[in-house]
Amino acid sequence: MELKIKNLRKDYGNFPALNDVNLDIRSGELIALLGPSGSGKTTLLRAIAGLESPDGGQIFFGDRDASRQSVQERNVGFVFQHYALFRHMKILDNIAFGLRFGQGRKRKSEAEIRRKVLELLDLVQLNGLEGRYPSQLSGGQRQRVALARALAIEPQVLLLDEPFGALDAQVRKGLRRWLRQIHDETGHTTVFVTHDQEEAMELSDRVAVLHKGGLQQVGTPDEIYDTPATPFVYAFIGDSTSLPVEVHNGEAIFEGRTLRIGRVDPPDGPGRLHIRPQDVSLTTPAEGVVRGQIIGLRRSGGYRRADISVGVKHDRVEALLPPEQEVSVGDQVGLEFRRYAAFADDKEPPKLGLAREKQAA
Amino acid sequence: MSADAALALGPSSGLSEPVRLPSPVTESRLAQIALIAIAVAFLAFFLLLPLIAVFAEALRRGVNAYFASFTDPDTLSAIWLTVVVAAIAVPLNIVFGLAASWAIAKFDFKGKSFLLSLIDLPFSVSPVVAGMCYVLLFGAQGYFGHWLDSHNLQIIFAIPGLVLATIFVTFPFVARELIPLMQEQGTSEEEASLSLGAGGFRTFWSVTLPNVRWALLYGVLLCNARAMGEFGAVSVVSGHLRGLTNTIPLQVEILYNEYNFVAAFAVASVLASLGLVTLAIKSGLEWRYGDQISAAHRH
Numbered sequence: 001m002e003l004k005i006k007n008l009r010k011d012y013g014n015f016p017a018l019n020d021v022n023l024d025i026r027s028g029e030l031i032a033l034l035g036p037s038g039s040g041k042t043t044l045l046r047a048i049a050g051l052e053s054p055d056g057g058q059i060f061f062g063d064r065d066a067s068r069q070s071v072q073e074r075n076v077g078f079v080f081q082h083y084a085l086f087r088h089m090k091i092l093d094n095i096a097f098g099l100r101f102g103q104g105r106k107r108k109s110e111a112e113i114r115r116k117v118l119e120l121l122d123l124v125q126l127n128g129l130e131g132r133y134p135s136q137l138s139g140g141q142r143q144r145v146a147l148a149r150a151l152a153i154e155p156q157v158l159l160l161d162e163p164f165g166a167l168d169a170q171v172r173k174g175l176r177r178w179l180r181q182i183h184d185e186t187g188h189t190t191v192f193v194t195h196d197q198e199e200a201m202e203l204s205d206r207v208a209v210l211h212k213g214g215l216q217q218v219g220t221p222d223e224i225y226d227t228p229a230t231p232f233v234y235a236f237i238g239d240s241t242s243l244p245v246e247v248h249n250g251e252a253i254f255e256g257r258t259l260r261i262g263r264v265d266p267p268d269g270p271g272r273l274h275i276r277p278q279d280v281s282l283t284t285p286a287e288g289v290v291r292g293q294i295i296g297l298r299r300s301g302g303y304r305r306a307d308i309s310v311g312v313k314h315d316r317v318e319a320l321l322p323p324e325q326e327v328s329v330g331d332q333v334g335l336e337f338r339r340y341a342a343f344a345d346d347k348e349p350p351k352l353g354l355a356r357e358k359q360a361a
Numbered sequence: 362m363s364a365d366a367a368l369a370l371g372p373s374s375g376l377s378e379p380v381r382l383p384s385p386v387t388e389s390r391l392a393q394i395a396l397i398a399i400a401v402a403f404l405a406f407f408l409l410l411p412l413i414a415v416f417a418e419a420l421r422r423g424v425n426a427y428f429a430s431f432t433d434p435d436t437l438s439a440i441w442l443t444v445v446v447a448a449i450a451v452p453l454n455i456v457f458g459l460a461a462s463w464a465i466a467k468f469d470f471k472g473k474s475f476l477l478s479l480i481d482l483p484f485s486v487s488p489v490v491a492g493m494c495y496v497l498l499f500g501a502q503g504y505f506g507h508w509l510d511s512h513n514l515q516i517i518f519a520i521p522g523l524v525l526a527t528i529f530v531t532f533p534f535v536a537r538e539l540i541p542l543m544q545e546q547g548t549s550e551e552e553a554s555l556s557l558g559a560g561g562f563r564t565f566w567s568v569t570l571p572n573v574r575w576a577l578l579y580g581v582l583l584c585n586a587r588a589m590g591e592f593g594a595v596s597v598v599s600g601h602l603r604g605l606t607n608t609i610p611l612q613v614e615i616l617y618n619e620y621n622f623v624a625a626f627a628v629a630s631v632l633a634s635l636g637l638v639t640l641a642i643k644s645g646l647e648w649r650y651g652d653q654i655s656a657a658h659r660h
Contacts, residue, residue, distance in 0.1 A: 051552055071555045078556040084549035088571040101567065102558025146553075153557055 001062055001156040001189050002027040003048065010043055010213075017043040018054065021214040023045035025157075030190045035210035036236065041193045044210070048191065049159050050074045050311055061156055072103050077150030077188070081162040083142040085134040091145055092117050097221065098153035105153070107308040113199045120148040123182065136251035140171040147179075151186065158183075158250050160192035164199065176203050187263065197237050209233050212248055231343045234274040241318045242251035243290075245342060255311045257289055261342045270345040277305060279338040280319035282327065288334015292317065308335065386505045415633050418626035430627035439612035440631065445520065446589040446595075446608060450527040453501045457528075457576070459533025463569065465536075466543030467551065480536050483529055491529045492597025495522055518600030523608065526594035538580030539573055542653075546572055551596055575650040579643065586639040590632055 003025035010018040017040045025031055033041040046052035048059060050071040057065045066074055086094050096119045099108055106117070121127055124144040134142055143163055150158060163179070164172040179205055183190050194200050199222040200207045209216040209224065209232075217229040228234040231242075245252040245259070252259045252273050259273065285291045295316075296307035306319045306327065317335065321327065383389070388396070420427050430436065461480060465473060483491065497503050497517035509516060516522045550572065554564040570577075591609040599606040607615065609632055616625035 049556060051556070071552075072558045072560065074557065076556060078553065080549050080553060082549060084553040086550055086553070086568055086572075088574075097554065097559070097567075098557030101554075101560075101563050103560055107579055149553075149557065 001328075002056075002060075003157060003189065003191075004060035005044075006060070008044065008047060008054050008059065010040075010047060010052065010054045011081070014095075016040075016213045018047070018057075021057070021210075021213075021215050023190060023208055023215060023218065026206075027189055028187050029205045030180070030192070030203065032204035032207045033191065033193045033210060034063065034193060034195070034197060034200040034207050035216075038212070041195075041210045041214040042195050043213075045159050045161055045191060045193045049076045049078050051078070051190040075153060075156050077081045077147075077153060077155030077158045079143070079146050079158070079160040079163050080148050082166045083134070083139075083146045083166075085142055085146055085149070087131075087134050090130065091121070091126070091132050091134070091137070092143060093151045094134065095120055095152050097149065102153055116152065118124040120151045120152055123151070123185070124148045125178075138171075139167050140175055143167065143175065143260045146180075147182070151188075155188065158188040160190070162193050162195070164196075165194075168193060172199070201237075209236065211236070226339075228274075228341065231272065231274060234341065234343075235354070238276060239318065240274050240276050241316060242275070242318065243315050244313075244345065245271050245273045247342055247344070254290060257344075259289060259337065259340070266345055271342045272345050273340050273342045275317065275337050275340040277318040277320040279340065280308075280317060281338065282306075282319060282321065282325070283334040285332050285338055288336055290317075290335045290337075292333060292335055294327055294329050294331045294333060297327070299323070308333065310335065385538055412633060415626055415629050418622060419630045421626075424621050426623050427627050427630075430624040433624065435607065436612055436616075436624065436628055438604045439607045439609050439628070442520070442523070442606070443589050443608040446479050446523045446527050447585055449524045450531060450588050451581060453528055454531055454535050454588075455581060457532060458539060458584075459570075459577070461536045462539035462543055463541055463565070466546075467548050467569075477540075480533050483532050488526075488530050488591065488593030489597055490525050492594035495525055495529075495594075495598050496605065499525075507595075517598050518602065518606055520606070522598035523595055523606065526598045527588045527591055530591050530594050531588045534584035534587060535577065535580035538576050538583070542573055542576045543569075572653075575646060575653045579646050581638055582646075586636060589635055 003023075005021055005025075007022040008018050008021040009016065019042060021040075023044075035041045039169065043052055047054045050069060050073075054067070055076065057235075058065055061074065082299060086097065089097070090100060092114070096113045099105070099113045099116065118127075121130055124147060126141060126144055126148070129137065129145075134145070139147065147160075147163075160179075162230070164175055176199060179192075192204070201224070204221065206220055207224050208218045211230075211232045217224060217233050219227075219229075223276055224233065224237055228237060234240050234242075243254055245254045247253075247270070248268050250261055252261050252271060254273065281358070282288075288309055292308040292310035294306050295309045298307075299306045300320075302323070303325050304321045304325070306321055308317045308319060309315070310317050319335070327333070332357070387393075417485075419430075431440075461476070464470075465477060496517055498505055499509060499522065500506050501510065501517070503517070517524065551564050551569050554568045559567070589608075590610060591608075592614075594612075596610055598609060599611055600609070601607060601611060601615065603615070609628060611634070613625050613629045616622075616628060
């Protein structure tokens, strides 16, 4: 099922939770809605499900305008962050719920329902647990039951709201692979919300990045990471640091040194150059495009991170170095940038630290 | 002796003879005993003793006299009336309580906190005042008295008045029990049910109601105990017509005032037994389904 979201708007009081969102979701793809908290990603997902009524815009399921349809009519599979399993029902009854009570659905015999439930339990690898209650299962098992319950109604589209948000890291990684596998087996169009960029990048065919109710960029994980379309995406996805520059005739000028701007050409005037730490390499002060002094060194996994103070205003640039490279704090170095992008200077530059803290939380 | 030597000796001398220190967060033995004794004495004097007294007085002239008290037609009709009033008031309050807590816990609307305070009103208003209000509204000299009279309807000094007064007094019990639990459970199970295609009524019946069933039973139990035991509000609207509008508590008062102590205490013992049974079931529920009853208990 192909989904088309057109000019979707939702206001909570004075602040827009969704601000004219346009998004096409392809049939059979696994797409992530990624953004920090308050970006509107969950509101968008709930609007697709029909659990939230938008203030404007349309949602198409295929050619059919679903905007005025009720939740029940939309026939979507929805998986909640905290599972929302029916606590007083056994696993079998949880999964069978939609088959038994779904409006406008053809009644099945109990034997058929049971067969279908056992089949789904097999799919989510929970054979033999049909007689248990939700409270007797672990978090990861509960979420798999929730997915089986959503799949039972043979939904047109599968929607997952931070499905792994409440699980610990180990379980989360396992479930991530497993969800991808289920998706490939069943072929449902799947939309899932996450604030975890690693999850979004690893799991999905495409990623839609949201910020303050607006869609920032939609693309494959490679596109999102390698060619971020906005300063926010640059800051939110992966690591990056930025330098204030003057943009002039397709060149970025930092304190008299010019850097050719590749992909993006912002209008002339003040701008900001975004660089990822792994795209910075160190040379001698004479050879580098920009000169600076190392003010800090930290070990980070297989690499070392260097904080380099650059220019007269002591702007901070981060570089990812191989651990064998011999540098020490206080060294004067030259910097070379393998890849970077310049954007017109925002009044409020993206708060890098904040964005990253929110992902970690 | 050097400081080092002292340090080396310290722990070893401690090891040879472990000293049992009192836990730093516990009172001394004496204080514990004193506090427990005060609590037990208080309970015995104010709760246990009166309870024993009720049964002792009721059985003072023997078992036969006790049971003879229940052959009085006025007493029998009082018991019957109490059951009737509770049988009307409690189901109505189950419906009102469910509706109110469903609205408050699952939806956002203006005036929600006002509605919450309204539900608590019967807890804060004296039942006598509530009874007076109904007399003022529906009594012979009341606002609607004339209209009611011309249509041959009697509310005050009749069963409808008793039911109204009882509903007012017992309204908060079911709602107050359900609201915190429903709020804690949130709305995601209901949303899941809707997304699976179930309608609103099916969702209420199969998801919301089973999730609060034990809390509901708990609330109903308390509601019923209060409905049968209510004195103040009922006393005002009843008119004390013997054999017609006297409920058990009112009957006890009449018998007592007539120095018919055995009968008074015998009838009172019925109420006391009701209280004990309620307490037993309530404790059973708390013990078995404590986690499903309520996050915050007020009773």
